[in-house]
Amino acid sequence: MSSKKTPKTSGAASKLANVPPxxxxxxxxxxxxxxxxxxxxxxxxxxxxxxxxxxxxxxxxxxxxxxxxxxxxxxxxxxxxxxxxxxxxxxxxxxxxxxxxxxxxxxxxxxxxxxxxxxxxxxxxxxxxxxxxxxxxxxxPYTPRNVLKGVLNLYHERGWKPVVAPEIEFYLVAKNDDPDYPLHPPKGRSGRAILSGQGYSIAGINEFDELIDDIYHFSEKQGLEIDTLIHEEGPAQLEINLRHGDPIELADQVFMFKRTIREAAMKHGIYATFMAKPMQGQAGSAMHIHQSVVDINTGKNIFSNPDGSASREFFHFIGGQQKYVPSALVMLAPYVNSYRRLTPEMSCPVNNAWGYDNRTTAFRVPVSDANARRVENRLPSSDANPYLALAASLACGWLGMTKGVEPTAPTEDAANEGSIDLPRGLLEAVSLLEGEPHFEEVFGREFIGIYAGVKRGEFETFMQVISPWEREFLLLNV
Missing domain, CATH: 3.10.20.70 (Glutamine synthetase, N-terminal domain)
Structure with a gap:
């Protein structure tokens, strides 16, 4: 990930580089x-x-x-x-x-x-x-920051250090004080609600100029670094990319960014939501995670050999993602709503395939030079706890590297056609988490038991709610 731009320093600043700030x-x-x-x-x-x-x-x-x-x-x-x-x-x-x-x-x-x-x-x-x-x-051992630290310690014992860069999508929505009513995009500076299909639209971002200025201002005051900001495909759906770095620091930043963005939106009389699927028929919101691993002593990316070719560790990391991430999906997609995002033909992978610069695969390898070779996990949703999402994804890569898991061949074509190769709902995902024996060594038995119990409790609470679908199709027909 070292190919991303870094801030330039003046000559005077560089002379003082060894002076503590x-x-x-x-x-x-x-x-x-x-x-x-x-x-x-x-x-x-x-x-x-x-x-x-x-x-x-x-x-x-x-x-x-x-x-x-x-x-x-x-x-x-x-x-x-x-x-x-x-x-x-x-x-x-x-x-x-x-x-x-x-x-x-x-x-x-x-x-x-x-x-x-x-x-x-x-x-x-x-x-x-x-x-x-x-x-x-x-x-x-079961608190989120400590779960992530435990995974990072496993890397450290091998002389490795993960480097990550999250990308967080979210929606701006009009205020909604009645949960029975669907969410709608807010009005921008034009006085009209923005439409979908505005991917990478500068005009779409400009609709919310003052709010985005506040996001930047609040972030700068907290020392949070935004790499880029874009408009995504959904109506008033934005994405913030963070600069790559240490997983704990980046999880902290996502944790603080969510709070910051919500506060900035509230200041302007609208909501910011990180729900995975806030609006029916629109794209869901993801938290894509770019991942690489460096040698602690040399700082070199272990995903690349000295000649620039892909290393054995690179392929085993991908193999671990393919084999274990489906069983850890409940840490990446933690709510009933998360699985509404994981549907075919909605700009979201529903597989465990990998490929070079292929956005239809769960694990994409972006175009880069050897120093920046990395794997993008495109499965996490933006509703995930960033500490647990990073812990889950990195743990699966660690298991792949330490157990020598070989990946499949890279997918050349669209991977989202056909069946869904992931858990289809929350309870299935919880059972897979509990059923993977290797997870005890990376997450600990106590965390798995507590997390699974909370997720089952949330599902039971959800089952107490009667949905509009049930009233529409069952009320007079059954």
């Missing part, structure tokens, strides 16, 4: 509690939000005065927040899904490298992403 000028992150206190004072920060993603990727945490934050205050959350569904319900216990008997506290440990301002707040406010540990100081 002044933490007081940092927009994102400090290295010590002393620097944190100075950073907060310099900006007149009054409150700080200590947040961490739950299983759905929703920010959970506590707000406190900045003076208390820097006074060695102990922060804690109940373990039950990692066992409730997206609707706030708590599923029944099963053999593999259990509640912690005392619902004891988990401790929040601020990652000071993520400290930044909250630019949409009227009072000076900062935010910091926290890791989660148990009362005895051990890492909690």
């Amino acid at each position: 002044d933490p007081m000028n940092s927009k994102r992150g400090v290295t010590s509690w002393k620097e944190a206190a100075q950073w907060l004072r310099a900006r007149g920060i009054e409150d700080i939000e200590c947040i961490t993603p739950d299983l759905a990727g929703v920010p959970r945490g506590k707000m406190m005065p900045s003076s208390k934050f820097t006074s060695n205050t102990s922060l804690a959350l109940p373990s039950a927040i990692y066992r409730h569904t997206i609707s706030g319900d708590y599923p029944e216990e099963t053999e593999s899904f259990r509640y912690e008997a005392r619902d004891s506290d988990l401790k929040l440990v601020p990652d000071l490298s993520t400290l930044s301002v909250v630019p949409w707040e009227t009072d000076p406010t900062a935010q910091v992403i926290c890791d989660v540990i148990s009362a005895d100081g051990a890492e909690c």
